[in-house]
Amino acid sequence: MGVLFGNYLPELLSGLWVTVQITGVxxxxxxxxxxxxxTCRISPIPPLRAAASVYVEIFRxxxxxxxxxxxxxxxxxxxxxxxxxxxxxxxxxxxGAAFACETLRTGANAVGAGQIEAARSIGLTFSGxxxxxxxxxxxxxxxxxxxxxxxGILLSSSMAAVVGQADLTYTASLINNKEALGLIxxxxxxxxxxxxxxxxxxxxxxxxxxxxxxx
Amino acid sequence: MRTTARSRVLATLTAVALSTLALAACSxxxxxxxxxxxxxxxxxxxLVGSGPVADDAAVEGNEWASAVREAGVLTVGGTETSxxxxxxxxxxxxxxxxxxxxxxxxSQYILGEVNMELQxxxxxxxxxxxxxxxVDTVIATYSITPERAERVAFAGPYYSSQAGILVSTxxxxxxxxxxxxxxxxxxxxxxxxxxLLEEEAPEAEIxxxxxxxxxxxxxxxxxxxxxxxxxxxxxxxxxxxxxxxIVGEPFGPEDPYGIGVNxxxxxxxxxxxxxxEIEDSxxxxxxxxxxxxxxxxxxDVPTPPTPGDTGL
Numbered sequence: 001m002g003v004l005f006g007n008y009l010p011e012l013l014s015g016l017w018v019t020v021q022i023t024g025v026x027x028x029x030x031x032x033x034x035x036x037x038x039t040c041r042i043s044p045i046p047p048l049r050a051a052a053s054v055y056v057e058i059f060r061x062x063x064x065x066x067x068x069x070x071x072x073x074x075x076x077x078x079x080x081x082x083x084x085x086x087x088x089x090x091x092x093x094x095x096g097a098a099f100a101c102e103t104l105r106t107g108a109n110a111v112g113a114g115q116i117e118a119a120r121s122i123g124l125t126f127s128g129x130x131x132x133x134x135x136x137x138x139x140x141x142x143x144x145x146x147x148x149x150x151x152g153i154l155l156s157s158s159m160a161a162v163v164g165q166a167d168l169t170y171t172a173s174l175i176n177n178k179e180a181l182g183l184i185x186x187x188x189x190x191x192x193x194x195x196x197x198x199x200x201x202x203x204x205x206x207x208x209x210x211x212x213x214x215x
Numbered sequence: 216m217r218t219t220a221r222s223r224v225l226a227t228l229t230a231v232a233l234s235t236l237a238l239a240a241c242s243x244x245x246x247x248x249x250x251x252x253x254x255x256x257x258x259x260x261x262l263v264g265s266g267p268v269a270d271d272a273a274v275e276g277n278e279w280a281s282a283v284r285e286a287g288v289l290t291v292g293g294t295e296t297s298x299x300x301x302x303x304x305x306x307x308x309x310x311x312x313x314x315x316x317x318x319x320x321x322s323q324y325i326l327g328e329v330n331m332e333l334q335x336x337x338x339x340x341x342x343x344x345x346x347x348x349x350v351d352t353v354i355a356t357y358s359i360t361p362e363r364a365e366r367v368a369f370a371g372p373y374y375s376s377q378a379g380i381l382v383s384t385x386x387x388x389x390x391x392x393x394x395x396x397x398x399x400x401x402x403x404x405x406x407x408x409x410x411l412l413e414e415e416a417p418e419a420e421i422x423x424x425x426x427x428x429x430x431x432x433x434x435x436x437x438x439x440x441x442x443x444x445x446x447x448x449x450x451x452x453x454x455x456x457x458x459x460x461i462v463g464e465p466f467g468p469e470d471p472y473g474i475g476v477n478x479x480x481x482x483x484x485x486x487x488x489x490x491x492e493i494e495d496s497x498x499x500x501x502x503x504x505x506x507x508x509x510x511x512x513x514x515d516v517p518t519p520p521t522p523g524d525t526g527l
Contacts, residue, residue, distance in 0.1 A: 069429075072438070073429065073432050073436070076432075076436035076437070076438070077436075081436055081437060081438070083438060084422070084433075084438055162425065163424065163429075164401070164404070164422040164423045164424045170423075174409075174423075177409075
């Protein structure tokens with residue numbers, strides 16, 4: 001423990017920072033892209049619905065490891081080179097968006113059909129219905145599942161280690177190779193992941209209390 | 216359908232013929248660089264043929280060499296799949312490369328003509344085939360290590376590998392290990408490359424990737440500025456890809472390749488005499504130039520290691 005924190009605290013912190021960056025960017029990206037996809041999936045335009053469904057089915061069913069390798073080494077072959085760290089973020093975002101889309105769609109479906117009818121009858125357009133009726137209520141009911149998605153993305157960010165990016169997992173394994181400290185390094189890394197997850201769960205619980213839907 | 220003995224024989228023969236065809240079809244690819252010397256042709260055969268022959272007294276005074284002469288053929292444990300060191304040419308059934316050249320010259324040194332039989336060995340079987348005397352010697356980029364030296368005896372070293380630097384052919388500002396500072400350098404995560412880079416190029420940004428293919432792709436796609444690993448591995452990459460090159464002097468600890476023989480044999484001194492002869496006559500340098508230098512575009516012939524100086 002002394003060796004670990006005495007010699008490697010800067011490395012561990014910078015690893016943690018990389019993990020936080022990947023998780024933050026991917027989660028925000030997944031929310032934005034997921035909202036767009038969910039809107040497409042419940043829109044009245046069939047081609048949009050189909051395209052969004054295809055996207056979700058593809059990215060929900062590709063193992064993230066395979067996707068990371070495809071993005072990082074495959075895209076440059078067709079002239080797009082995101083680089084390693086942005087490539088990992090892109091892969092995690094793409095998968096996260098598929099799950100975010102499904103979560104949001106479920107939330108939107110929870111909004112009563114009667115409310116949609118009512119909104120239509122007072123002359124609201126599709127975008128108006130989404131903005132003023134569906135999204136505010138759907139967003140509240142999906143806070144719990146979104147916390148779960150956030151934790152999933154946090155744990156997925158460890159895929160960065162596969163392509164040599166020095167995130168928390170990679171740093172732990174590197175320190176372990178050098179110092180042979182055994183499980184303690186990984187225990188520290190695991191504790192850091194758990195702390196972030198618990199923090200996210202706490203934020204989610206508070207938000208749920210605040211924005212509870214009155215039905 | 217009743218299977219008669221005859222149709223069984225026929226079926227077996229057909230299966231054997233088909234699998235032979237299939238194996239022949241799986242021959243290694245031709246090297247992609249058309250412009251380079253193919254490391255062979257008549258130049259190779261001529262070079263090997265111009266090797267020395269031991270005088271009778273030397274062979275008769277050596278138990279191991281006498282046994283080889285008695286058998287009329289040198290049985291060597293080696294490989295058929297090493298691009299630069301020993302690659303099978305399916306059209307002739309002969310292997311060519313730096314190791315092959317050493318094997319063929321050694322057989323001529325003992326027998327007066329090139330006559331050798333290659334047994335394929337793997338990393339796991341090399342000590343085994345020497346201990347059981349299945350082969351006379353193993354010449355297969357066989358690194359000398361203390362652990363192996365407990366089980367087999369090593370003549371040589373006849374070649375020494377170190378870490379090298381591979382960059383894309385567009386890269387001009389990396390000429391050696393000192394230029395790696397501040398650059399992204401790929402290496403293999405499970406190799407000694409990480410430690411080596413930390414010592415030799417402490418300012419470099421290390422990118423540890425799972426395997427050779429990924430590290431090579433990282434350089435080719437511009438995600439890494441250089442790739443540092445054992446130079447033998449890099450040379451194979453250069454021969455197979457024309458968008459990468461090796462730069463600078465090899466650096467770091469030396470990895471000596473030895474010629475493995477049975478621990479109870481008296482072959483070590485005999486083979487070391489042979490190695491000293493081909494090194495002193497310049498044959499070693501010519502063989503290196505033809506099989507490695509010309510094909511991997513490395514201009515300077517390295518200094519051959521001193522046989523007997525195994526570092527153990």
